[in-house]
Amino acid sequence: MTAYVLKAEPLTRDEFAPFGEVIDTDGAEHFPINRGTIERFHDLARVDAGEGGAALISIVECSHVAGVPLRVPLVERHLLGSQAFVPLGGAPMCVVVAPAGESVGPEDLRAFVGNGSQGVNYRRGTWHMPLVAFEKGQRFVVVDRGGPEDDCEERVFDASLEITVDTGFLPSPGV
Amino acid sequence: MTAYVLKAEPLTRDEFAPFGEVIDTDGAEHFPINRGTIERFHDLARVDAGEGGAALISIVECSHVAGVPLRVPLVERHLLGSQAFVPLGGAPMCVVVAPAGESVGPEDLRAFVGNGSQGVNYRRGTWHMPLVAFEKGQRFVVVDRGGPEDDCEERVFDASLEITVDTGFLPSPGV
Numbered sequence: 001m002t003a004y005v006l007k008a009e010p011l012t013r014d015e016f017a018p019f020g021e022v023i024d025t026d027g028a029e030h031f032p033i034n035r036g037t038i039e040r041f042h043d044l045a046r047v048d049a050g051e052g053g054a055a056l057i058s059i060v061e062c063s064h065v066a067g068v069p070l071r072v073p074l075v076e077r078h079l080l081g082s083q084a085f086v087p088l089g090g091a092p093m094c095v096v097v098a099p100a101g102e103s104v105g106p107e108d109l110r111a112f113v114g115n116g117s118q119g120v121n122y123r124r125g126t127w128h129m130p131l132v133a134f135e136k137g138q139r140f141v142v143v144d145r146g147g148p149e150d151d152c153e154e155r156v157f158d159a160s161l162e163i164t165v166d167t168g169f170l171p172s173p174g175v
Numbered sequence: 176m177t178a179y180v181l182k183a184e185p186l187t188r189d190e191f192a193p194f195g196e197v198i199d200t201d202g203a204e205h206f207p208i209n210r211g212t213i214e215r216f217h218d219l220a221r222v223d224a225g226e227g228g229a230a231l232i233s234i235v236e237c238s239h240v241a242g243v244p245l246r247v248p249l250v251e252r253h254l255l256g257s258q259a260f261v262p263l264g265g266a267p268m269c270v271v272v273a274p275a276g277e278s279v280g281p282e283d284l285r286a287f288v289g290n291g292s293q294g295v296n297y298r299r300g301t302w303h304m305p306l307v308a309f310e311k312g313q314r315f316v317v318v319d320r321g322g323p324e325d326d327c328e329e330r331v332f333d334a335s336l337e338i339t340v341d342t343g344f345l346p347s348p349g350v
Contacts, residue, residue: 025234025314034305037239043321047222047230055222055230057259057296057318059200064212084232086316088292089264117263121232130209139200141261141316143232146218 004163006072006111008094011118019097019110019126021045023086023119045121048082053147055081059088060140062133072096072163074156075104075127081145085131086119091138093120093131094167100125104155111165127155179338181247181286183269186293194272194285194301196220198261198294220296223257228322230256234263235315237308247271247338249331250279250302256320260306261294266313268295268306269342275300279330286340302330 009015013022025041033040049055075098087093092115098108104127114120119140122128131140145151157163184190188197200216208215224230250273262268267290273283279302289295294315297303306315320326332338 023232023234025236028234032238033235037237038306038308039236039238040317041234041236043231043233045232047224047232047318049222049230055224055318056218057198057220057222057261058218059198059203059216060208061200061214061216062212063207063214086232086263088261131213133213142215143222143230143318 002161004106004161006096006109006163006165008111008113008165008167011112011114016112016120018099020082020123021121023084023121024117045084047084047143048124049145050080050124053081053145056144056146058142060131060142062136062138065134065136066132069164070094070132070167072109072129072165074154075129076152076154077125077127078145078151079125079153080147080149080151082121082124083142083144084119084121085140085142087116088139088141090116091133091135092116093118094165095120096129096165098127106157106161106163109163113167177336179281179336181271181284181338181340183286183288183340183342186287186289191287191295193274195257195298196296198259198296199292220259222259222318223299224320225255225299228256228320231319231321233317235306235317237311237313240309240311241307244339245269245307245342247284247304247340249329250304251327251329252300252302253320253326254300254328255322255324255326257296257299258317258319259294259296260315260317262291263314263316265291266308266310266315267291268293269340270295271304271340273302281332281336281338284338288342
């Protein structure tokens, strides 16, 4: 058994840039709309629905919470479009990503932890851990591509690798 | 002065169908993903970014709240794409809409009130009141079209018409 412990970094635009966009109003361009009654934090992320697909808005709800420690048995990628998650009601996200490309190993992984209001948009091809939540019932808006093709490719790590994340906070016990 | 009072209806998929989609998990198709840890309420709304545009994810924050009573001095439409709003953190939405078409008058308007977790996606061309909020600081995820063209057309009602909405609840006093 080989243990890899990923030390989670704070989720920032600059550090996450190789993998996609952080959906966050802090430090974002904004301007007033609707005669000054609304402030618009504009173009935080671009939806990439590729060719022959449609951009869909969905909601996901977590029925199980992440275990402790948080294990990363696999990553997945979507080669035909981007995939965005925005927490509804505040939910710190832990995301584990690796650069797009054919090969992905534990040494390629980076872990990030959001502040509860931040979301992410994975660029097409970015390897990422499937969504996990730390409280049951947490909800996220999802904006991704729908189409006739199956666009989720998984890469399951060898069972001899034990990849875990040090999130820097204490998640709830897994359910 | 001619007074029109729009009696707000509950926001339901069926009643809102002529204008767009209600983004709501209640009664929506759903299925488990990620090995059963997540429930996905799939394809609640379709993003229409038209030709030559990009689908953008933005966040808006209300810096002023709606007055009491809620007045509807104008409506707007986007002819090049859809526009979705999903409340972050729960925020009852009041939307006022009229069918797509060149002409729009007070007799064409319908008002709907959401339950706090519902969002809406205005179909391309649907006339709608600009977003209003009932609490300062309320935030919404917005998914709409970005492009080089100005895609907001306003229709300001004659000043002799006083169009208000009976929301069926007591919003906070306007700020």
